[in-house]
Amino acid sequence: MSRCRELRTVLDRIAWPPSRAVHYFAVLLLQLRLAAARQLTQGELSQDVSWRADLSQHVEWLLPWRPGEQQAGLKRDWPPLETVWKAISTAIGNPAVRIEAEVICRTIAPLLPPAAQLTPDVWNQWVHRAKAQARSQVLDDAVWARCFGRLLPDYQRGGPS
Numbered sequence: 001m002s003r004c005r006e007l008r009t010v011l012d013r014i015a016w017p018p019s020r021a022v023h024y025f026a027v028l029l030l031q032l033r034l035a036a037a038r039q040l041t042q043g044e045l046s047q048d049v050s051w052r053a054d055l056s057q058h059v060e061w062l063l064p065w066r067p068g069e070q071q072a073g074l075k076r077d078w079p080p081l082e083t084v085w086k087a088i089s090t091a092i093g094n095p096a097v098r099i100e101a102e103v104i105c106r107t108i109a110p111l112l113p114p115a116a117q118l119t120p121d122v123w124n125q126w127v128h129r130a131k132a133q134a135r136s137q138v139l140d141d142a143v144w145a146r147c148f149g150r151l152l153p154d155y156q157r158g159g160p161s
Contacts, residue, residue: 004062007032007147014137018072026072026081028130033059033085035151037092038099056089074118074126079111087111 016025036059070082078084091107092099101120108118131152138144 001062003146006143008064010138010143010147012066014134015069016133016137018076022075022126022129023072024126024130024133026069026074027126028134029063029065029069029072030074030081030084030088031127031130032148032151033063034088034092034099034104036063039150041092041099053093055093056085060085075116077113078116083111084108 011029018024018026037055040055040058065081071080073080074084087107087110088104091097091103097103101123105118105120105123112118131148134148134152135144138148
């Protein structure tokens, strides 16, 4: 719990406004919740139906969003994070679902404005940029490792970072 509180404090300190195209801080917030959900469903818990049914509530408790954050969209004219999270929460509650970019994009698709789309490659690029922005603002490597290390790991050999 102390790491979650520290993470929330760091997020409050580094929060940045949206760019003209993508709100990368909103991307970061959503990705952190998704990563926490992945962590919470590793091993035997991934197939536990009752645990998965309450998964989104556990994640919300561990990584709360501020009221302004809930209303932020990933892009202008896109639904707020709160709406996106509710849709994704339904999908990740199913033990058969792996919490990956493809599921995220497929779940978000019906919520998007006409002609808008989100592909796994685009989502992964946004996550990479959001992580880079966050890392540039968290100047202490130990703080980064404690708060973000397990949720946003670095990969080697061409994998996502």
